[in-house]
Structures are given as structure tokens and as C-alpha cells.
Amino acid sequence: MKPFDNKTPFNLQVNMDNFLPASAEDKAYMVQMRPSTTFFRDGVKRLLKNKVATVSMFVIVIIALAAIFIPMFWPYAYEAQLGNQPGKPVDNSYANLRPFEYGKTEQAKIEAGEKVFPHVFGTDSAGRDYFIRIVYGTRISLAVGFFASIIVLIIGFVIGSISGYFGGKVDMVIMRIVDVYYSLPDMLMIILLAAVMRQTLAQALVGTALEKLGSNMISLFIVFSILYWVSMARQIRGQILALKEQEYVLAARTAGAKGKWIIMKHLFPNCIGIMVVYTALQIPSAIFTESYLSFLGLGVNAPMPSLGSLTSDALNGISSYGYRLVIPAVVISLIVLSLNLFGDGLRDAFDPKLNS
Amino acid sequence: MDSKTIAYIIKRVILAIVTIWVVMTVTFFVMHFVPGGPFTSEKATSPSVQAAMEAKYGLDKPLLEQYGTYMKDIITKFDFGPSIKQKGRTVVDIIGDGLRTSVKLGVIAAVWGTIVGIILGAIAALKRNTVIDRIIMVISTAFISMPGYIVGSLLLLIVAVKLHWVPANGTTAAGLILPVITLGLSPMANFVRLTRSSMLDVLGQDYIRTARAKGVSGTRIIFGHALKNALIPDITYFGPMLAYIVTGSLIVEQIFSVPGIGRAFVSSIINRDYPMVMGTTIVLSVLIVIMTLVSDILYKVVDPRIDFS
Numbered sequence: 001m002k003p004f005d006n007k008t009p010f011n012l013q014v015n016m017d018n019f020l021p022a023s024a025e026d027k028a029y030m031v032q033m034r035p036s037t038t039f040f041r042d043g044v045k046r047l048l049k050n051k052v053a054t055v056s057m058f059v060i061v062i063i064a065l066a067a068i069f070i071p072m073f074w075p076y077a078y079e080a081q082l083g084n085q086p087g088k089p090v091d092n093s094y095a096n097l098r099p100f101e102y103g104k105t106e107q108a109k110i111e112a113g114e115k116v117f118p119h120v121f122g123t124d125s126a127g128r129d130y131f132i133r134i135v136y137g138t139r140i141s142l143a144v145g146f147f148a149s150i151i152v153l154i155i156g157f158v159i160g161s162i163s164g165y166f167g168g169k170v171d172m173v174i175m176r177i178v179d180v181y182y183s184l185p186d187m188l189m190i191i192l193l194a195a196v197m198r199q200t201l202a203q204a205l206v207g208t209a210l211e212k213l214g215s216n217m218i219s220l221f222i223v224f225s226i227l228y229w230v231s232m233a234r235q236i237r238g239q240i241l242a243l244k245e246q247e248y249v250l251a252a253r254t255a256g257a258k259g260k261w262i263i264m265k266h267l268f269p270n271c272i273g274i275m276v277v278y279t280a281l282q283i284p285s286a287i288f289t290e291s292y293l294s295f296l297g298l299g300v301n302a303p304m305p306s307l308g309s310l311t312s313d314a315l316n317g318i319s320s321y322g323y324r325l326v327i328p329a330v331v332i333s334l335i336v337l338s339l340n341l342f343g344d345g346l347r348d349a350f351d352p353k354l355n356s
Numbered sequence: 357m358d359s360k361t362i363a364y365i366i367k368r369v370i371l372a373i374v375t376i377w378v379v380m381t382v383t384f385f386v387m388h389f390v391p392g393g394p395f396t397s398e399k400a401t402s403p404s405v406q407a408a409m410e411a412k413y414g415l416d417k418p419l420l421e422q423y424g425t426y427m428k429d430i431i432t433k434f435d436f437g438p439s440i441k442q443k444g445r446t447v448v449d450i451i452g453d454g455l456r457t458s459v460k461l462g463v464i465a466a467v468w469g470t471i472v473g474i475i476l477g478a479i480a481a482l483k484r485n486t487v488i489d490r491i492i493m494v495i496s497t498a499f500i501s502m503p504g505y506i507v508g509s510l511l512l513l514i515v516a517v518k519l520h521w522v523p524a525n526g527t528t529a530a531g532l533i534l535p536v537i538t539l540g541l542s543p544m545a546n547f548v549r550l551t552r553s554s555m556l557d558v559l560g561q562d563y564i565r566t567a568r569a570k571g572v573s574g575t576r577i578i579f580g581h582a583l584k585n586a587l588i589p590d591i592t593y594f595g596p597m598l599a600y601i602v603t604g605s606l607i608v609e610q611i612f613s614v615p616g617i618g619r620a621f622v623s624s625i626i627n628r629d630y631p632m633v634m635g636t637t638i639v640l641s642v643l644i645v646i647m648t649l650v651s652d653i654l655y656k657v658v659d660p661r662i663d664f665s
Contacts, residue, residue, distance in 0.1 A: 179371055180375050180378055183371055183372065184375060184378065185379070185602070185603075185640065185641045185644040187599070187603035188602070188637050188641050188644075189379070189382065189641075191606075191621075191637075192383060192386060193386060195633065196386050196389065199628070200389055288503055291503060292607065295505045295607060295610075296606065296607065296610065296622055296625070297625075298625065311505060311506065311509055312505075312610075315509060315611065318509075318512065318513055318524075319517050322517065325509050325513055326510070326513070329509060329510055332506060333501075333506055336501055336502070337501045337502075340501050
């Protein structure tokens with residue numbers, strides 16, 4: 001075979017060297033030096049580098065695990081009034097115990113050599129173990145924060161993506177509504193709705209499965225979902241508006257993709273980062289609002305505790321039992337602070353555009 | 357003022373009016389969804405009040421007509437009707453009484469929060485990345501993220517109950533010290549952060565360098581050039597600050613037993629004094645909406661470079 005002639009510019013001869021099987025050296029050149037990273041893995045790496053966020057995450061995980069698992073083995077129930085045994089007169093020695101003190105019958109048991117589980121934080125004025133009430137209150141606060149944020153996420157995503165995707169008149173109407181929402185004094189509206197809703201729902205719920213949850217809790221969820229979807233919707237709309245103009249969406253549309261396909265395959269996955277970040281930042285604000293309402297007496301139904309209602313109950317015995325105020329105060333501050341710091345870390349890690 | 361600013365102001369005013377209308381409408385309809393209507397309660401209402409409410413809102417008439425009367429009475433006569441629980445008093449009387457205390461409380465808190473916040477923020481910016489800056493920032497972050505009721509309760513516990521420095525009851529002048537401190541802390545912290553970041557921004561501008569090159573003294577640069585411009589973004593916080601002070605006063609007045617509008621509002625919710633709840637919600641909301649409007653417009657007028665689109 002004639003060697004390849006690279007001198008003549010217009011010759012049609014094929015260079016056979018380009019079609020030889022690859023040598024070992026060529027193959028080694030193509031091997032990946034390190035596995036390619038995904039957006040998610042990159043984000044996690046950035047998050048773990050952030051010490052404040054990592055510590056906050058550990059604090060939240062520990063608190064959450066404690067709130068979930070401690071009630072399972074703790075020998076006292078949050079609503080059990082220990083001095084109040086059926087068929088016996090009320091034993092007042094159980095009310096207002098200080099930490100690691102015992103009631104009369106418990107004292108007798110200890111003297112008889114039996115082991116009695118200590119009241120780590122004492123008991124409250126109704127003779128209920130205070131530690132388990134704190135744990136339960138934490139559980140309620142975390143649950144309200146988490147589920148309320150999920151509801152907000154769903155509503156915000158649906159409305160935001162409709163607004164961003166369809167644009168035009170739909171977008172304009174939705175955005176005017178959002179403007180009004182933004183200028184509403186939200187806390188007052190929340191108080192008003194919570195105050196009225198728990199009355200209305202209490203009657204509607206009798207006999208349904210939701211009764212156990214309590215009308216106040218459900219009205220909290222409704223209030224959150226009515227009022228807090230706006231900022232999530234705005235974020236999602238902004239993201240979708242930006243994504244819509246990307247070339248790959250245009251390419252998909254040119255290839256004949258329908259709206260549903262584009263939303264689910266192209267727009268939705270690219271919104272996940274922003275959704276995670278804003279849901280994480282929504283949780284502390286929902287917990288904050290819940291504890292504020294509980295503090296005013298508009299939160300969860302008694303005897304269910306929440307960190308807000310525990311704090312406001314503690315104000316009654318503040319001169320002799322100050323620690324009862326300090327404990328829930330510390331717990332809620334710890335939760336809100338670490339959730340906020342963690343949320344900020346998530347934002348920096350998963351939404352690098354915002355950071356700059 | 358150019359036409360763009362005027363268009364913006366008109367847009368904001370319309371938005372504020374719509375917002376106030378929404379608040380009034382929502383309040384009315386929400387109240388009428390209460391089982392048994394808003395003016396009945398399990399405790400016996402005095403027949404005179406009951407009759408007055410029925411005559412006023414025509415409770416047998418169709419809902420829309422009641423809504424019309426309600427809106428007309430509020431807009432033309434500023435009339436929210438009599439209170440259900442406090443015999444012989446109208447809602448406006450009670451609100452007026454409470455507002456006197458609450459406004460005093462709120463204004464003092466806002467003033468000290470603003471002044472101290474701006475001073476600390478400016479100091480943090482001027483001493484950036486020093487220990488002083490760090491301390492100021494840590495404190496302000498803590499006060500922003502800690503719920504107001506926690507700060508208030510802890511202050512009550514430590515300063516009033518344990519140390520006995522001030523009375524725990526907010527009815528006297530000395531007793532108002534703690535509520536004023538509690539209420540001003542979060543605005544202060546917000547002003548610190550706002551002022552610090554805008555001050556840092558301004559200090560990096562060319563005109564500061566020019567002034568320095570001309571040999572203008574340090575104090576003149578800070579007060580005459582930097583701080584004046586750094587304060588502009590602070591205007592935007594006036595609206596949210598009022599909203600915070602209003603909602604914050606609900607709990608602060610509760611904690612320290614201050615006889616203000618916040619406490620009246622909370623007890624009216626718990627007692628289900630619905631005309632009172634309606635009236636207070638509307639009065640406070642209108643206050644917040646107007647204050648936000650004023651601070652937004654002021655911001656735009658003071659600094660026309662800002663584009664709100």
C-alpha cells in the first residue's frame with residue numbers, strides 16, 4: 001500500500017493509520033483518572049467541608065433520634081399524672097418534684113430495695129414527668145416543622161412551576177396574588193386563622209381518624225400551607241423561568257417533547273437543589289411559628305406538650321422552678337439555631353449561584 | 357421624581373389598598389365560619405350586646421349584605437361594634453386604651469434598637485475582621501435566631517425574678533424596662549447586620565477613596581460620606597421592624613403583664629371575643645401595611661438608583 005500522502009491538500013486517499021486498533025498506550029490515555037462526580041455528590045462534599053453545617057447536622061440528628069426513640073422505652077408517659085392512680089386519692093407528693101426527687105410511694109419502694117426510674121427533670125405542677133414532656137414537645141415541634149414544610153413545598157412547587165412554565169397571563173395573575181401575600185401581615189393572619197380554625201375543626205373532626213391529632217395541630221398545618229407557599233413558589237418560578245430558556249429544553253421541544261415530559265425530565269430534576277435548600281430553611285421558621293402560637297395558647301391541644309407551651313406553662317412557676325423555663329428554652333434555641341445554620345450550609349453547598 | 361418612580365409609588369399604593377381590603381375581607385369571612393356565628397359563645401352573652409350585634413350586622417340578613425355593612429362601618433365610621441366580653445365598652449375604646457401603652461413601648465423599643473443597631477453595625481464594619489466585629493456579629497446572630505418569647509422569658513427569669521433588679525410586672529415605669537429591652541433586641545440585631553454590610557459596601561466605593569486622597573479627616577469620611585449613604589438600605593427594614601414589634605408585643609406584653617393592645621388581643625382570642633379579635637387584627641394590619649408602604653416609598657425616593665422590577 002502506498003504511504004499516506006499528506007502533501008497534496010485535495011487528495012481523497014484515506015489515512016489508514018487512523019483506523020488501526022488502539023494500542024495499549026492509546027487505551028491508557030482514555031482511562032478515567034477519577035470517577036466523574038455528580039451534582040449531588042459535589043454538594044455533599046461541599047457540605048461536609050463546612051464545619052458549622054456538619055456540627056449543626058449532628059446536633060439535629062441527635063435531637064431528632066432522641067425525640068423519636070426515647071419515648072419508646074421511657075417508663076413514664078407524657079400525659080400520665082403520676083400521683084393520680086385510679087381508685088386512689090390524688091397523691092400530691094408527685095406534683096412539682098425537683099430533678100431526681102421521688103414521690104411518696106416511690107420513696108417507699110426505694111427503701112424496700114426496689115429500683116425506681118429517676119425523674120431526671122423532676123415533674124410539673126400536675127405531677128407529670130418533665131423529661132418526657134420535653135422530649136415529646138421536641139418531637140411535636142420537629143414533626144410540625146417537618147410536615148408543614150413538606151406541605152409548603154408541594155403547594156409552592158405546583159403553583160411556582162405552573163406560573164413559571166406557562167408564563168403570560170397565568171404568571172401575571174399568580175404573581176399579583178403573591179405580591180398581596182407578601183404584603184399581608186402574616187403573623188396576624190396566622191393568629192387569626194389559628195384562633196378560628198381550631199374552633200371550627202374541633203367539631204368537624206369528632207369521630208374521624210384525625211381527631212387524635214387534635215384540631216389545633218391540623219389547623220396549624222392548614223395555616224402554614226395557606227400562608228407560607230409564596231416564597232417557595234417564587235423561588236421555583238424563578239428557577240423554572242431561567243431553566244426554560246436553556247438550550248436543552250429547546251432541543252427537547254424541537255424533538256417533539258410534550259409539556260409533561262419537559263417538566264418531569266428537564267425542569268423538575270434541576271429544581272431539586274433549590275427545593276431541598278428552601279425546605280430546609282422553611283423548617284426552622286415553621287418550628288418558630290408553631291412555638292410562638294403554642295406560647296400564646298394557640299398551638300397543639302393540651303395535654304400534648306410543645307416546646308412553646310412548655311415555656312409558657314413554666315412562666316407560672318417561674319420564681320421557684322426557673323429550670324423548667326430554661327430547659328425548653330435551650331432546646332428550642334438549639335433546634336432553631338442549628339437548623340438555620342444547617343440550612344445556610346445546604347444553600348451554600350447546593351446553590352452555589354446564590355452564594356456569589 | 358421621574359415617571360418611573362411615580363409609577364412605582366402608584367403601584368405600591370394600589371397594592372397596599374388591595375392588601376388592606378384582603379385583610380378586612382378575610383377577617384370577616386373567617387369570623388363567620390366559626391360554628392354558631394361569631395357573636396355567640398358558650399358563656400351567656402349579655403342580651404343587650406347580643407341585640408346590639410344583631411342589629412348592627414343584621415345577622416339574619418344574607419352574608420353579602422352583612423359584609424357590606426361591616427365594610428361601610430369600618431371605612432366611614434371606624435366602628436367595630438361593642439365588645440362581647442367587656443360590658444358597655446366598644447372595641448375601639450379598648451383598642452385605644454391598649455394602644456397608648458403599646459405605642460409607647462413599641463416606639464421606645466424601635467428607637468433604641470435602631471440607634472444601638474446602627475452604631476454597633478458601623479463599628480463592626482469599621483473594625484472588620486477584628487475581635488470586636490466577631491463579638492458584635494455573634495451577638496446579633498444569636499438575637500436574630502432566638503425566638504423573642506425565649507429571650508423575654510429568660511430576661512424575666514434572670515433580671516426580675518432572680519436578681520430583683522426590676523419588678524416582674526409591667527404595669528409600672530420600672531417594669532417597662534425589660535419589655536422595652538426584649539422588644540428592641542431583634543430590631544437591633546437586624547440593624548447591625550444591615551448597617552454592617554452596607555457600610556462595608558460603601559467603604560469600598562471610589563468616592564470614599566477620593567475623599568481620603570483629598571485628605572478629608574477620618575471622622576468626616578465616616579459621618580459625612582460613609583454612614584450617610586450606608587443608612588439608606590436601613591430604611592427598608594422599618595416596615596418589617598414594625599411588623600415584628602407588633603407581633604412581638606403580643607408575647608412581650610403577655611410575659612411581663614403589660615396592659616397593652618397585645619395582651620388585650622391575646623385574651624380576646626382566648627375568650628373568643630370576636631368583635632375584639634376582628635377589630636384588633638384590622639387595626640394592627642393596617643398599621644403594618646401603611647408603615648411598610650411608607651418605608652418602601654421612602655427608600656425609592658431617597659435612592660432613585662434602586663430598581664424594583
